[in-house]
Amino acid sequence: MKTYLRILSYVKPYKKHLAASIMCTIIFALLNGASIYLTIPLLSTLFQEDQKSKPAGTEQVESNIDDSISQSILPDWAQSAIDNVSDSVNDFLFEGSDNEILLKICILILLAFLGKNLFGYLQAYFLAYVEQGVIKDIRNQAYNHLHKLPMSFFKGEKTGNLISRITNDVTVVQASVSAVFLNLIREPLTIIVFLGIAISISFKLTLFSLVILPFSIGIIVWIGLKLRKQSALLQAKMSDITTVLHETITGVKIVKAFGMESYENKKFADQTKKFFRLILKMVRIRNAASPITEFLSVIVGVIIIYYGGQLVLTEQSIKASEFLGFLFAIFQLMPPIKELGTLNNRIQESSAAGDRIFEILDIHPSIKDVPNAKSINDFNDKIEFNKLSFHYSDSDETILDDINFTAYKGQIIALVGSSGAGKTTLSDMIPRFYDPTEGEILLDGINIKNIKLTDLRKLMGIVTQETVLFNESVRQNIAYGLGDFPEEKIIEASKAANAHNFILELPNGYDTVIGEKGTKISGGQRQRISIARAILKNPPIMILDEATSALDNESEVLVQEAIERLMSDRTTFVVAHRLSTIRNADRILVLEKGKIVQDGKHDELLNDDKGIYRRLYELQFRD
């Protein structure tokens, strides 16, 4: 329930639309009632009943019991108000010849239906406005929040899961908004209006119907709930099938290499078989639902008709036209009651979806500005790593162990070591993607935790192994985060990154949208675009994770040149794989199991026969 109220709190900005929707709903319900109510005088005229002596709705000849009960539940003033309205409506309607009366009633019915549909439309529109507004706001909030979350969150969560929360779960939440406003406002109103009509025609008959109606409605609601449950199961099964499919497609090489085709086929067939069974079950329920519902309604209808028919024929306590009007009204009661029966279920569903979304929104970012964080806009001297240790929050394994070193402005610091040694983790600490578990990093003597996060990151350029390009133009990709940048600067940076020439050859040059059909950009070209991006930002500190992926010789040379230009006149931390980068480094830190085991320049380290560096060098940089 708490989740549900929280979802509802998002409706606040849409108060006006909500109010408009409620107003329209009220008018809709009243006109809906009127459209049914008008059938009584219509039928009465057609049946040539004596209207004037027995005006519809204000029974003088109703049985005594009926009269006394209906009077006892309504206060006198209300009863007389109803009588007055009915009297004047009847006076107006039943004046003139039969044909005139018929025409008047037809016009009124037309107007009632016109109004009802118009307000029904407006009501639905305003409600959709509120619903979609809420969805938009929740989605935006969740998306904005994602940007505040620490890197660790993205490593732990599966991307698909995250995307599904922001797209699918939010949509399920939408259902709950409509559930409330339709079910808690429109349906009760409809029930009140039609119940009012039924009571005004015959209290006794209404009471009788209310005794037998719940029985059939109960069964109908039960079937509805069962169907809902089945469809939820079905969705879960479908996602199992998608998972198998996804695994196979991404792992197709392995499946082929290990000759596991028939095993995978069987796995898939198992899943589709389960789905098949489930869907058949659902088909059975669904197809049984409507005949059962219809038959139950007919049973109820027949009982009411038999009982009411006797009132008409024998007791003559109500007129035939009123009885038919009564039947229309009582059957209009069924759908809203049915809807209300599934209300709780819908709230449960949307709360579950809401929980999944709020779970993300409730994660408080661990990496954020401290109060009174310092503003800086320059890097002048050095970065010190003091007794820095680190483990990821989801495990106790020490990833970095007592790291101590100082990087001076203008130096190239290469981080080398075998895979898993902690190089990437160490470089991730500098822009505070992670905070050290122990120890500190000082930038010009200030603990980076006390520096404004945006200021800190502004000082740094980052080129990662996987080059991330967005589905925008090449120009926008290069000037990412820099706003409108002068054309010549962009070209200058591209030239420095050896990217200018191939960009000019793209279909629309700098305006080519990356990812659009026909735009073929190789791995090496992508890297150069991302290097151009870093050169354009021109930060004093560069963090570089050299790509290990094999490039062809020409690309390799071009990328290498670009990287060298990128590093010049900057303080660079580089997770190094390339010989030339390492040779040029002012200082090489060799990491092993999170510790710095060797520290020096290339030639010094190479001379240590027993050192890890020598071994790594021989392994990796032989050729």
Ligand code: ADP
């Ligand atoms: P390198 O860059 O030297 O290959 P990394 O810094 O990527 O090494 O990883 C160091 C160790 O930390 C590895 O054992 C790796 O499994 C572990 N690791 C990396 N990222 C995470 C994470 N998000 N959660 C838990 N462990 C991680």
